[in-house]
Amino acid sequence: MSRVVVVGATGHIGSYLIPRLVRAGHEVTALSRGTREPYHHAPEWSRVERVTVDREAEDAAGTFGSRVAALEPDVVVDLVCFTAESAAQLVEALRHSRPLLLHCGTIWVHGPVARVPVTEDEPRNPVGDYGIGKAAIEELLHRETRSGGVPSVVLHPGHISGPGWPVITPAGNLDPGVWRALALGAPLPLPDLGLGVLHHVHADDVAQAFERALTRPAAIGSSFHVVAEQAMTLRGLAQGVAGWFGREPVLELLDWPTFVSRVGAEHAGATREHVSRSISAGIERARTLLGFAPRYTALEALREALEWLVANGQVDLESSNL
Numbered sequence: 001m002s003r004v005v006v007v008g009a010t011g012h013i014g015s016y017l018i019p020r021l022v023r024a025g026h027e028v029t030a031l032s033r034g035t036r037e038p039y040h041h042a043p044e045w046s047r048v049e050r051v052t053v054d055r056e057a058e059d060a061a062g063t064f065g066s067r068v069a070a071l072e073p074d075v076v077v078d079l080v081c082f083t084a085e086s087a088a089q090l091v092e093a094l095r096h097s098r099p100l101l102l103h104c105g106t107i108w109v110h111g112p113v114a115r116v117p118v119t120e121d122e123p124r125n126p127v128g129d130y131g132i133g134k135a136a137i138e139e140l141l142h143r144e145t146r147s148g149g150v151p152s153v154v155l156h157p158g159h160i161s162g163p164g165w166p167v168i169t170p171a172g173n174l175d176p177g178v179w180r181a182l183a184l185g186a187p188l189p190l191p192d193l194g195l196g197v198l199h200h201v202h203a204d205d206v207a208q209a210f211e212r213a214l215t216r217p218a219a220i221g222s223s224f225h226v227v228a229e230q231a232m233t234l235r236g237l238a239q240g241v242a243g244w245f246g247r248e249p250v251l252e253l254l255d256w257p258t259f260v261s262r263v264g265a266e267h268a269g270a271t272r273e274h275v276s277r278s279i280s281a282g283i284e285r286a287r288t289l290l291g292f293a294p295r296y297t298a299l300e301a302l303r304e305a306l307e308w309l310v311a312n313g314q315v316d317l318e319s320s321n322l
């Protein structure tokens with residue numbers, strides 16, 4: 001049994017990971033801002049120590065790393081670190097005791113790729129603050145591990161999906177109207193012939209990978225993609241979702257200026273962020289070293305998400321049957 005501290009414990013991944021760790025016999029301390037409960041309630045949470053902490057404020061004060069180190073963890077699972085400065089503060093505080101540090105990255109460390117499926121060894125070419133920040137953290141952690149400091153493992157999820165929150169739609173954005181169009185047989189605008197690629201993953205499959213990494217010494221010093229078995233194109237996802245309602249999708253394949261005018265700048269911007277990368281990430285390393293075996297396909301992860309969105313009044317599908 002290990003003493004495990006999970007930072008960002010009530011978010012997408014932590015909501016599934018915490019019960020897994022408790023069932024595996026670990027002693028778990030859950031750190032979060034305390035602004036919400038986990039997305040999914042489970043009896044295992046009654047056996048977890050809950051600690052409320054504002055990481056951003058404590059990072060600014062220089063106290064967050066020492067707060068984590070004072071808990072004397074064997075393992076730290078960091079699900080909400082977004083800058084190299086924040087990671088460096090935590091690493092510095094943990095260097096004396098050297099617990100295993102598991103970090104949540106993103107497949108967006110790759111940026112637009114030249115070969116697919118992309119492997120973890122491809123040179124990093126991130127674009128945008130999020131991917132650039134995560135790539136800098138990955139480099140910092142691997143350098144620390146190679147130098148004999150804090151041992152670390154970096155896991156790179158795709159587009160995290162599941163019940164409890166809005167997820168990336170088959171149009172590559174968060175527009176709830178996409179689900180409605182596919183359910184009711186209305187026209188769905190898509191750019192680039194609908195051939196942009198998305199690589200979803202269910203949050204519980206990400207949690208599975210973190211749980212496995214905790215007990216795989218051979219994984220230390222490496223990065224791993226954590227995604228569904230296959231990526232899918234926008235039009236493939238649209239066809240799959242429409243099929244749940246006994247329909248074929250009615251696709252309007254548009255050039256970018258027309259697409260922007262149809263869906264609006266906000267949704268079009270999110271779509272461009274995703275399809276400009278079109279990452280299809282390989283998971284052979286995670287299979288081999290972690291024993292990672294995703295339970296959900298991309299479509300299965302989206303179906304669970306949509307069922308929750310409909311049941312909770314966030315998507316209105318009128319008379320369609322899901």
